[in-house]
Amino acid sequence: MNSGLKGLLRGELTSWVGAAASIAVVLFVLMVLAGAPFGEALSGFVDGAFGGRRFSYLLTTLSRTALIVGMAISVMLSFRAGLFNIGGEGQLVAGGLVAALVAIMLPGPPLVVLFLSIFAAMAAGALWALLSGVLQLYLGVPLLVGSLLLNYPIRYIGSYLVAHPFRDVQSGMVQSHLVPQATWLPYFPGTRLDIGILFIAVASVFAIIYSHTTVHGYHARLNGLSPDFARAVGLPVNKLALQTLAMSGAIAGLVGAIAVFGIHHRYIDGMLVQPLYAWTGIIAVLLVGMIPWLVPLSGFFFAAIQTGAAGMERTADVPKEIALVMQAVIILFVASRVSGALLASSGRKASGGGDA
Amino acid sequence: MLELLFDSSFAASVPRFVTPILLAALGGALCERAGVFNIALEGFMLTGAFAAVLGAYFSGSPYLGALAAMLAGIAMGLVFAEFNLRRGGDPIVVSIAVNILAAGLTAFLLRAIFHVTGAFNDPAIAGFEPVHIPLVASIPYVGRLLSGQSILFYVAIIAVPALHVFFARHRLGLRMRAAGENPAALEAGGVSPSRVQLWALIGCGAFCGLAGAQLSIANVNLFVENMSAGRGWIAVVAVLLSRGRPLPLFLIAVVFGMVDSLSFRVQGFGLPQQFTDMMPYLATLVVLVGLSWWRRRQSV
Numbered sequence: 007m008n009s010g011l012k013g014l015l016r017g018e019l020t021s022w023v024g025a026a027a028s029i030a031v032v033l034f035v036l037m038v039l040a041g042a043p044f045g046e047a048l049s050g051f052v053d054g055a056f057g058g059r060r061f062s063y064l065l066t067t068l069s070r071t072a073l074i075v076g077m078a079i080s081v082m083l084s085f086r087a088g089l090f091n092i093g094g095e096g097q098l099v100a101g102g103l104v105a106a107l108v109a110i111m112l113p114g115p116p117l118v119v120l121f122l123s124i125f126a127a128m129a130a131g132a133l134w135a136l137l138s139g140v141l142q143l144y145l146g147v148p149l150l151v152g153s154l155l156l157n158y159p160i161r162y163i164g165s166y167l168v169a170h171p172f173r174d175v176q177s178g179m180v181q182s183h184l185v186p187q188a189t190w191l192p193y194f195p196g197t198r199l200d201i202g203i204l205f206i207a208v209a210s211v212f213a214i215i216y217s218h219t220t221v222h223g224y225h226a227r228l229n230g231l232s233p234d235f236a237r238a239v240g241l242p243v244n245k246l247a248l249q250t251l252a253m254s255g256a257i258a259g260l261v262g263a264i265a266v267f268g269i270h271h272r273y274i275d276g277m278l279v280q281p282l283y284a285w286t287g288i289i290a291v292l293l294v295g296m297i298p299w300l301v302p303l304s305g306f307f308f309a310a311i312q313t314g315a316a317g318m319e320r321t322a323d324v325p326k327e328i329a330l331v332m333q334a335v336i337i338l339f340v341a342s343r344v345s346g347a348l349l350a351s352s353g354r355k356a357s358g359g360g361d362a
Numbered sequence: 363m364l365e366l367l368f369d370s371s372f373a374a375s376v377p378r379f380v381t382p383i384l385l386a387a388l389g390g391a392l393c394e395r396a397g398v399f400n401i402a403l404e405g406f407m408l409t410g411a412f413a414a415v416l417g418a419y420f421s422g423s424p425y426l427g428a429l430a431a432m433l434a435g436i437a438m439g440l441v442f443a444e445f446n447l448r449r450g451g452d453p454i455v456v457s458i459a460v461n462i463l464a465a466g467l468t469a470f471l472l473r474a475i476f477h478v479t480g481a482f483n484d485p486a487i488a489g490f491e492p493v494h495i496p497l498v499a500s501i502p503y504v505g506r507l508l509s510g511q512s513i514l515f516y517v518a519i520i521a522v523p524a525l526h527v528f529f530a531r532h533r534l535g536l537r538m539r540a541a542g543e544n545p546a547a548l549e550a551g552g553v554s555p556s557r558v559q560l561w562a563l564i565g566c567g568a569f570c571g572l573a574g575a576q577l578s579i580a581n582v583n584l585f586v587e588n589m590s591a592g593r594g595w596i597a598v599v600a601v602l603l604s605r606g607r608p609l610p611l612f613l614i615a616v617v618f619g620m621v622d623s624l625s626f627r628v629q630g631f632g633l634p635q636q637f638t639d640m641m642p643y644l645a646t647l648v649v650l651v652g653l654s655w656w657r658r659r660q661s662v
Binding site for chain 2 (some may be wrong): 040145148150155159162166169282329
């Protein structure tokens with residue numbers, strides 16, 4: 007396939023066509039299984055992803071895009087530094103939980119409360135990520151396993167806190183009280199899209215600039231490309247790893263806070279876990295081979311699949327879980343061309359390194 | 363308090379928790395030894411759990427349910443093989459995709475076939491009856507541990523030495539180890555490593571399918587979305603710790619299963635469910651830390 011650009015392109019093209027055809031077949035089978043009318047399902051999908059009254063569904067897609075992109079940038083920082091951190095979900099939950107609880111308990115002017123809550127959420131996400139780093143570097147638990155296992159305790163801690171001490175009992179649901187209304191993120195004028203997307207955009211741009219233009223970011227990426235070289239030239243590899251993990255965690259924590267102040271206005275059990283934001287973020291960054299400026303596109307793509315599926319469920323009664331199937335199949339088809347060596351080496355290092 | 367915790371009904375419950383982790387980990391051991399980095403055990407297992415309910419519901423037989431679970435697990439193994447072995451996809455990426463695929467597909471089919479969300483619970487789901495072993499059942503304590511379990515428990519127990527012998531003596535088992543340790547040598551010997559790895563994935567799918575069947579038609583008679591709840595990941599840890607060796611793997615699975623069972627039992631003592639739910643994961647981390655510390659001491 008490497009015999010010249012032309013051959014490469016031709017190979018790419020046929021494989022993309024093959025992938026698209028396979029995905030179409032899978033979709034077709036699933037739709038038949040669900041007994042869905044095709045026309046309605048399709049229009050439901052398009053409406054759910056891009057339409058709605060005054061484009062309300064499109065705005066939902068955009069707000070979901072922001073969360074996915076935030077999680078994608080968070081894991082990208084880790085991946086590029088050779089850290090296979092798949093604990094984004096735990097860091098996200100830690101952020102959302104802490105944001106909601108701080109905002110509920112802390113008295114003060116709304117703007118101060120909002121910013122302190124966001125700051126606390128970022129700290130919580132960073133701490134949770136650091137925990138997996140400490141487990142790998144000092145206690146011999148591979149990051150791949152440690153970061154994944156840490157997703158579960160925080161989920162249950164959150165579930166406990168909003169099921170017992172901080173539960174909004176009157177609502178009858180497992181959820182916290184609402185955060186003060188004055189701390190809710192405002193909508194863009196004339197829309198129902200909250201400004202959380204701006205926070206995430208700023209954080210993402212900052213993270214990308216850091217990673218690509220600063221010496222520190224360069225060292226972190228160097229450590230990912232060749233840990234042995236980084237060590238040999240005397241870089242503080244452990245410190246770099248912990249700092250990178252903390253940044254990843256802080257961004258994930260920020261995303262959790264945005265979900266609280268922009269969308270749900272409280273912490274609901276499972277609200278950050280069930281939509282698989284963290285896993286979607288991982289596949290969004292893998293889909294574009296970890297090229298930062300393409301991440302918003304892949305994030306929007308996956309967000310549209312999810313909101314489109316929700317639209318299909320409304321109009322044609324197709325279970326919206328079809329979105330997960332579509333995402334998984336797409337990732338399977340691009341698995342051989344995503345990010346290649348970097349990811350592979352980091353993954354093996356993380357999994358094989360610790361059990362030695 | 364301790365006597366209450368470790369009474370004979372604790373003994374009776376341990377195999378229920380050990381079996382799914384052990385079966386999935388045995389499947390993972392095949393991949394580990396054959397050099398396939400498979401961390402999709404969670405997805406394989408969840409698919410098996412769903413297929414078991416599907417098969418047991420429509421056929422009225424738990425055995426056909428277990429068969430359906432194995433076939434579904436194998437199907438996932440084939441998906442893994444297609445995208446990892448044949449198309450050369452990164453194994454971690456393929457694993458993540460397979461786990462998402464399993465979560466999505468089972469939830470989708472739950473609604474498309476049974477028209478319910480969240481859980482499917484129907485008396486028509488034929489579950490496994492406990493197997494009572496005549497003489498053993500009357501031994502105090504041990505009797506409740508060894509007798510009255512689902513048939514899958516005995517399958518798992520027999521599979522441990524069987525897999526040990528398989529790796530040590532059987533031609534395919536030896537080839538799997540060669541594929542894992544030195545694929546070039548295997549290739550030079552005229553055997554395709556990826557063909558051998560395909561068999562490892564098929565075996566892994568079958569084992570994980572049975573692990574899922576234990577969850578959905580032996581421990582209970584119902585399917586709940588995401589009912590594997592991280593046990594596949596704990597099986598992955600057991601595989602990594604034991605490096606795919608069946609006997610150490612058995613011991614690790616027993617420890618994890620006991621913690622799982624213990625955390626289920628302390629719920630009866632008034633500890634909130636959420637705390638007992640997180641115990642298996644914390645215990646897994648503690649075991650990982652302890653083992654790494656012990657290994658470092660050994661090597662000094």
